[in-house]
Amino acid sequence: xxxxxxxxxxxxxxxxxxxxxxxxxxxxxxxxxxxxxxxxxxxxxxxxxxxxxxxxxxxxxxxxxxxxxxxxxxxxxxxxxxxxxxxxxxxxxxxxxxxxxxxxxxxxxxxxxxxxxxxxxxxxxxxxxxxxxxxxxxxxxxxxxxxxxxxxxxxxxxxxxxxxxxxxxxxxxxxxxxxxxxxxxxxxxxxxxxxxxxxxxxxxxxxxxxxxxxxxxxxxxxxxxxxxxxxxxxxxxxxxxxxxxxxxxxxxxxxxxxxxxxxxxxxxxxxxxxxxxxxxxxxxxxxxxxxxxxxxxxxxxxxxxxxxxxxxxxxxxxxxxxxxxxxxxxxxxxxxxxxxxxxxxxxxxxxxxxxxxxxxxxxxxxxxxxxxxxxxxxxxxxxxxxxxxxxxxxxxxxxxxxxxxxxxxxxx
Amino acid sequence: xxxxxxxxxxxxxxxxxxxxxxxxxxxxxxxxxxxxxxxxxxxxxxxxxxxxxxxxxxxxxxxxxxxxxxxxxxxxxxxxxxxxxxx
Numbered sequence: 001x002x003x004x005x006x007x008x009x010x011x012x013x014x015x016x017x018x019x020x021x022x023x024x025x026x027x028x029x030x031x032x033x034x035x036x037x038x039x040x041x042x043x044x045x046x047x048x049x050x051x052x053x054x055x056x057x058x059x060x061x062x063x064x065x066x067x068x069x070x071x072x073x074x075x076x077x078x079x080x081x082x083x084x085x086x087x088x089x090x091x092x093x094x095x096x097x098x099x100x101x102x103x104x105x106x107x108x109x110x111x112x113x114x115x116x117x118x119x120x121x122x123x124x125x126x127x128x129x130x131x132x133x134x135x136x137x138x139x140x141x142x143x144x145x146x147x148x149x150x151x152x153x154x155x156x157x158x159x160x161x162x163x164x165x166x167x168x169x170x171x172x173x174x175x176x177x178x179x180x181x182x183x184x185x186x187x188x189x190x191x192x193x194x195x196x197x198x199x200x201x202x203x204x205x206x207x208x209x210x211x212x213x214x215x216x217x218x219x220x221x222x223x224x225x226x227x228x229x230x231x232x233x234x235x236x237x238x239x240x241x242x243x244x245x246x247x248x249x250x251x252x253x254x255x256x257x258x259x260x261x262x263x264x265x266x267x268x269x270x271x272x273x274x275x276x277x278x279x280x281x282x283x284x285x286x287x288x289x290x291x292x293x294x295x296x297x298x299x300x301x302x303x304x305x306x307x308x309x310x311x312x313x314x315x316x317x318x319x320x321x322x323x324x325x326x327x328x329x330x331x332x333x334x335x336x337x338x339x340x341x342x343x344x345x346x347x348x349x350x351x352x353x354x355x356x357x358x359x360x361x362x363x364x365x366x367x368x369x370x371x372x373x374x375x376x377x378x379x380x381x382x383x384x385x386x387x388x389x390x391x392x393x394x395x396x397x398x399x400x401x402x403x404x405x406x407x408x409x410x411x412x
Numbered sequence: 413x414x415x416x417x418x419x420x421x422x423x424x425x426x427x428x429x430x431x432x433x434x435x436x437x438x439x440x441x442x443x444x445x446x447x448x449x450x451x452x453x454x455x456x457x458x459x460x461x462x463x464x465x466x467x468x469x470x471x472x473x474x475x476x477x478x479x480x481x482x483x484x485x486x487x488x489x490x491x492x493x494x495x496x497x498x499x
Contacts, residue, residue, distance in 0.1 A: 061431035066453070127464060130456045 010085025010238035016049030049231025049336035069191035071144030073234035098181035099155035102164025102188035107136035161397025165343025187344035189234035219364035229336030235344035258287025264400025276314035343395030
């Protein structure tokens with residue numbers, strides 16, 4: 001049986017440089033980054049991508065106080081996506097809605113906060129919050145969204161390191177095809193800037209970016225790149241089966257064309273370009289396409305010296321020199337690494353290319369690393385192109401999880 | 413501490429844990445749960461804040477004493493006064 005066609009019908013997001021798709025896209029085309037200095041516990045000011053959405057737009061003050069930042073971001077993005085989708089939410093059977101949210105990690109922020117809290121009371125655990133467990137369970141971000149929305153269908157997170165944003169969409173497409181739900185709210189979120197541990201961990205790994213100018217700090221493919229800028233963010237989509245979307249006259253952003261997920265099985269942190277290339281090839285094959293049919297490749301590159309080169313090696317292996325209409329870019333150069341949200345946000349930033357036929361560039365490349373000089377790389381200035389019918393989005397993560405998602409222009 | 417001062421302490425805590433609520437017309441003799449959107453976790457918050465801010469312990473068996481502002485004042489005022497007598 002032919003699998004159902006799955007389409008994107010709504011987008012809600014918060015990124016360090018925008019709280020809606022329109023604002024985010026405008027800044028991607030104008031070269032506006034969203035990195036700032038933020039005080040990190042025990043470490044002092046660090047470069048970070050901070051979101052400035054209004055939590056009280058969709059939550060009460062008490063919900064914000066009791067819940068987590070990841071939960072709040074999930075609620076904001078889910079509500080915005082639903083509003084954008086035009087779904088008649090009140091009439092929607094809530095038991096047929098699924099919430100699938102990718103996370104790099106969850107619980108570190110809340111655990112660090114509690115340890116800090118009891119440190120003020122001589123580490124007496126009777127001062128440990130009774131909210132600790134509901135805040136730190138791995139399903140928290142999806143669970144908070146289900147509470148806020150009254151969704152009684154499946155709501156859970158997908159832990160997949162920094163591949164998680166893509167995984168949220170891929171899993172949702174699978175659940176829709178299985179008939180488990182009729183409407184999926186899916187993507188990825190991250191609250192990671194609120195844990196010192198992630199900054200300290202990357203610093204100990206010599207993988208934390210530094211730069212005098214925050215807006216220049218995240219610079220994949222630049223010869224002088226020196227690491228990751230940690231960011232928070234979220235991007236959730238509404239996904240539906242095509243026939244359901246058409247029946248209600250929905251606006252359709254794109255169709256899920258193909259995807260693949262695999263594992264390096266080779267190292268805790270070092271990427272494996274052979275497996276990455278296999279992942280990209282398999283997704284293209286599943287989409288029924290050839291590499292030359294891909295018009296935009298949005299890279300995962302995080303601006304670590306080695307990781308960027310390895311992804312470039314994988315892309316070169318797949319696309320080589322024979323893909324003249326394949327354009328390659330990177331969104332982290334604006335917003336840093338939004339961790340679990342990265343894949344979902346970076347895809348969203350490129351979706352408007354179907355309409356404006358413009359590829360947003362990779363910014364902050366003052367001197368291109370020759371090892372990253374891919375054909376088709378769009379550097380520093382947007383490029384208007386003749387055709388954008390397909391977008392391929394890479395998201396890779398620690399412990400060697402790779403994900404590639406391809407969307408295509410919707411054609412009935 | 414007077415009972416009215418004690419009620420003010422409790423109201424200050426509730427203002428923080430239930431920030432969406434209007435506390436200007438709280439009836440002291442009516443159960444807090446009947447006037448405000450408070451659940452069992454919120455009552456644990458009241459207990460925790462009494463512990464953190466004022467070093468007052470409320471054993472689980474006595475949670476029922478926190479039902480209304482009046483019962484809070486009856487129960488907590490002697491505790492506050494015993495503490496201040498110690499210090």
